Amino acid sequence: MTSELRYAVSVVPEPERAEGDAHILRVGQIKYTNALPICHFLEKNDPDIEYYPGAPIELNKWLAEGAVDVGLVSSFAYAEHADTMVALRGLSISSGGPVGSIFFFSKRPLEELDGCTVALASISASSVNLLKVLLAEIGVTPTYITREPNLPEMLEEAEGALLIADQALYWSLQDHGCYVYDLGEEWYRRTGHNMTFAVCAVPKRLLTANPEKVRKIHRFFLEGKRKGLADMDEIVREAQRMLGQSESFWRNYFGNLIYDFNEELAAGADLFFEKAHRHGLLEKPAKVELWGDEE
Incomplete structure (x- = not known):
């Protein structure tokens, strides 16, 4: 790895809010190695898909404001907007023990x-x-x-x-x-619970206005995950290109992460939200609302 790592605020212009655009799919893309198994193989050449890479805190803001249609966002940010968001089934960054990053x-x-x-x-x-x-x-x-x-x-x-x-x-x-x-x-x-750090969220307003677009989003991300998990050799090579380290280091790291999202994982997220509310970190109680059929 390099001797020092620093992050720019954004590598592309911040997206502008554009309600009701059924044609273009605006994707907020997390830019870290932990998201590679979901995001690395996402289709990059489709002219109807615009990517906005950013840090988690940026993606949280863009999704809440309607500047992007979908993104892997912090689970806590999802909780802050749980009454206006759904979490797509089968997609998260979670761990059942050490997360490693x-x-x-x-x-x-x-x-x-x-x-x-x-x-x-x-x-x-x-x-x-x-x-x-x-x-x-x-x-x-x-x-x-x-x-x-x-x-x-x-x-x-x-x-x-x-x-x-x-x-x-x-x-x-x-x-x-x-x-x-x-x-x-x-x-x-x-x-004794898993911890979910990020979920793939979409606004309920988009689900109401254009459910077919949300189904397209869901299939799009599930296909990216399917390709990523089926070709971990390429994922490991990309992680090495980004940050160095050995092949065994990255295989162990990715092996500790969970990229699914189901009722069991949602229960761990709900417990996190409950404790955050109890300690005054969340203004109101929140629970995960899973959407979609992973198949």
Whole structure:
């Protein structure tokens, strides 16, 4: 991997809101390695499909505003808009234990962080709130600050730092002297449930106005996932091209992730939402509404 990773805000112009366009499919595309098995083989040459790659926090905003028709968005962002969104069956980024790319780096054990400063990555929603839930559940109340995702800079101001995706992968392999907590593993150990970090969501208004377009979206993403999981050799090569590391590293990493989404996984997401609401992170209760037939 390179010695330093930094992310631009967007690699394409921000999409403009355009209601009622039945012809063009506007896809918000997450740009991290963890989404490769779903997104790498999505059709790129169809003139009726426009892609808007972005960080999770950008995709969350675009989908909520109607600037894109569909996207892999943070599960927490879905919860914030659960009354206006559905989650497409069979599509998520989840884990049943270690997730391998959402790490909390801390100068001291979790239980000793009460009253300390904790730095949060500026590009996340689910992971940020998962950390807040986990700390609240053990009675720890730090002061949170939000910073760009660079571990040394974050730890200059804080006792702990949360990183996600490719930044988390990179710094987990460096010599930093911190305690390192995998949030997927911490969640599973404390609850016995899977953790869903991202779901493929579409607005209910689009489902009402153009159900055939939503069915097309669903088939489109399921086919991308089918191709990705059937050709993990190519997925691993692409991950190596993006971030280096060995073939075995990436096979182990992708092997820890779950790309399905069903009632069992939704139950874990619902528990996360319930705890987030209990600790004042969600304004109102939320539950997953699954839509579509995976077949």
